[in-house]
Each structure stands twice: as structure tokens, then as C-alpha cells.
Amino acid sequence: MELKKFLEMQKKLDAVIVEKHYGKIEQKEFLNERLLGLHVEVSELANATRCFxxxxxxxxxxxxxxxxxxxxxxxxxxxxxQTLGFNAKEIEEAYLKKHKENYRRQEQGY
Incomplete structure (x- = not known):
């Protein structure tokens, strides 16, 4: 997965959506809406899998x-x-750090 490519693609899509519906507004103004949207989409995924x-x-x-x-x-x-200003390198580094920590936690009976 090329995270950098996906982030760039999403940035372009977000710009089109925001401009179409709201005009020239800063992307950062949509953090709450995007976080809520993420929660809703995770819920829709849970519904589709019927896991709960x-x-x-x-x-x-x-x-x-x-x-x-x-x-x-x-x-x-x-x-x-994107809204939080993260780049691919930062996300990958944070993921790898957390991945390592999660293994450590498992070894320590977390």
C-alpha cells in the first residue's frame, strides 16, 4: 500500500468535496465532521460484518x-x-512504534 499516494488522492477528493459544497474554506474546519464520519463508517462496517x-x-x-x-x-x-496535517512518513513511523509497543504489551500480559 502506498500511503503517500492515497493521502494525495484523498487530499484532492476532499478539496473537490469542500469546494463544491462550501466554497473556499479551510480544510481544518472539517475535523469534527470527518471524525464523526469516520465513526459512522466504522459502524457501517460493523453492520455489514454483523460482528456485534x-x-x-x-x-x-x-x-x-x-x-x-x-x-x-x-x-x-x-x-x-490530512486534516490533522499528518504526512505518510509520520503515520508510518507512529504505526510502527505502536505496533512494537503492542507486541511488548502482549509479552507483558497487558
């Missing part, structure tokens, strides 16, 4: 539908990162 519906016997939705929701989550995740 312990009371239901229905199967998850199709893999295609679940991937579509997953892609929506990625769009909003990238958008939030």
Missing part, C-alpha cells in the same frame, strides 16, 4: 459489500489524517 449481532443468526453481507465499507473507512481515516 450476537442475537442474530443471519450471515455477514457479501465480501464485496464489506470491502466497500472498509474502503469508506479508509477514505475517512485518510481525510482525518
Amino acid at each position: 449481532k450476537y442475537w442474530s443468526t443471519k450471515e455477514p453481507e457479501s465480501k464485496e459489500r464489506i470491502l466497500d465499507e472498509y474502503a469508506d473507512v479508509m477514505h475517512l481515516w485518510l481525510s482525518v489524517g
